Amino acid sequence: MYSNIEEMNALIKNCIKCNLSLKRKNAVCGNGPKNPKIMIIGEAPGKTEDENGIPFSGRSGVLxxxxxxxxxxxSKDVYITNSVRCRPHNNQKPKKANLIACSAYLKFEVEFLxxxxxxxxGxxxxxxxxxxxxxxxxPITKAIGQKISWNQMIIIPQFHPAAILRDMKRLKVFEGVFRKIANKN
Ligand code: SF4
Structure with missing residues (x-):
């Protein structure tokens, strides 16, 4: 087991709990401060992140x-992580089994940070x-921008930036949700 983020990340780097370990180059760990005001949870590493091991370092991360x-x-207040730490083949959506296998890491990050x-x-x-x-x-199209209380934290669902890159008509909504988040932190 692990008792801090560094110990957990060392395990993630060699994790073989699900089939996404088979084709990854790098397992991508969360990144950010130890006392974040905001935690962003993405879906999965893409090609760029798989290459360099840094979360949201591709086009979605730039946006x-x-x-x-x-x-x-x-950005000093923001910790960025992913639902699964290894890139699904051909950028497919992670399967339920992958999300469940990787959820213990996310749970620890939320509880520790x-x-x-x-x-x-998304x-x-x-x-x-x-x-x-x-x-x-x-579903995200309905949940977006809602405020959901959980364990003294607030959950505010947001579109994935990849969805904005596919359909720029959603940009205004995306910007509005982040303005709302900025006013709460
Ligand atoms: S996706 Fe998560 S559970 Fe699956 S191998 Fe990678 S780190 Fe382990």
Missing amino acids: LRKVMEESGID KPNIIVPL NSSLGALSYISGIRFD
Whole structure:
């Protein structure tokens, strides 16, 4: 077992708890401060992240950081992690078995870091958060921007930035949710 984030990350780097370990180059650990105000939960590493081991370092991450910064959120207050730590083959969505296998790491991060606000990005992240919280969330198109209290934290679901890159008509909503988050932290 592990008693801090560093010990957990050392295990993640060699984790073989699910089939996503078979084709990964790097397991991608969470990244950020030890006392974050905000925890962002993405879906899974993409090609860039699999190569360099840094979460949200590809195109989605560029958009995510730009919109957070424009909303007034200080990146020093933000911890960024993923629902699964290894890249699904061909960028497919992680399967339920992968989300469940990886959820113990997410649970430890949430309990250890105790952010004020948790921001799950998209349906996979809502699913992962369901497994650790027991909360049944609406699909992201309905849940987006809702404020859900859980264990003295607030969960505010948000679109995944990859969904914005696929459909820029959603950008205004995406920006609005981050402004709302900035006002709460
Ligand atoms: S996705 Fe998570 S559970 Fe599966 S091998 Fe990677 S670190 Fe382990």
